[in-house]
Amino acid sequence: MSEDEIREEYAILERARRNPNAFSALYEKYFDRIFNYIYRQTDDEDLTADLCSQTFLSVLKNLDRYQFRGVPFSAWLYKIASNEVNKHYRNKKSSKVFSLEEVRVRELIDMANEGWDEELIGQMLTYLKELPTDMLEVLELRFFEDKNFKEIAFILDITEGGAKMRTYRALDRLRMNFKLTITYANGTK
């Protein structure tokens, strides 16, 4: 995101502080992305619509508190959306759902392993299931939302170094699991 775009968004936010109707430009711009982000963590269209609406409502309520901290406004939106999703799962007391797009999973496999097939996708899902939630969250933001480490750190309320470490550890674990599987498969042949 260019500096001009960030400045333009900030100007819209300034206007929206005085008149909430001015927020519509940012609502239109980010609704799809936030919807997709939440949907990936719920796999339920109606629930996603509710949480998405709650997210934007929360943003409007707290618009006066927003301060520019070196990350685009969208990072703040993602942070609020993430909090809303976590709040939902805390209240529901159930395990978190990650509904991943196959295309992106293939890309992730390519990063951890060379080439992919149906079997590898199945294995990848098993390995992802073994990862703790915090690692899945960074992977989702990094590979499914294309966020940089600075933004990930802001969204998850961790340090930039922490975000990098979590991502690399998660990728290492995936790589290790793939290697183990391949070694095991070769050894048994």
Added chain:
Amino acid sequence: MGQNEIRLRRDPISAGKIHRHQNYSALMRKHGRYLKLKKMLYVLYVVIFVILFGLLFIVIHLQKKQGKTLHQTESTTNTNPANQK
């Protein structure tokens, strides 16, 4: 460790489906209700503050008045020649 459910989606959710849930006027209505409630709460707090302040003023005023009357009674009883004997 992992307690999450991982699902695989063949297709990403369509733009049309997402658009169906996009409703800015509904969001504005909700926000308007919130602002109204916030204003009402503010007015309520001000009213409560004024009432409490008024009550405090009355209590202090009454205590002062009571103290004065008590002082006056004491001084009249002290100046009464019958009591001085």
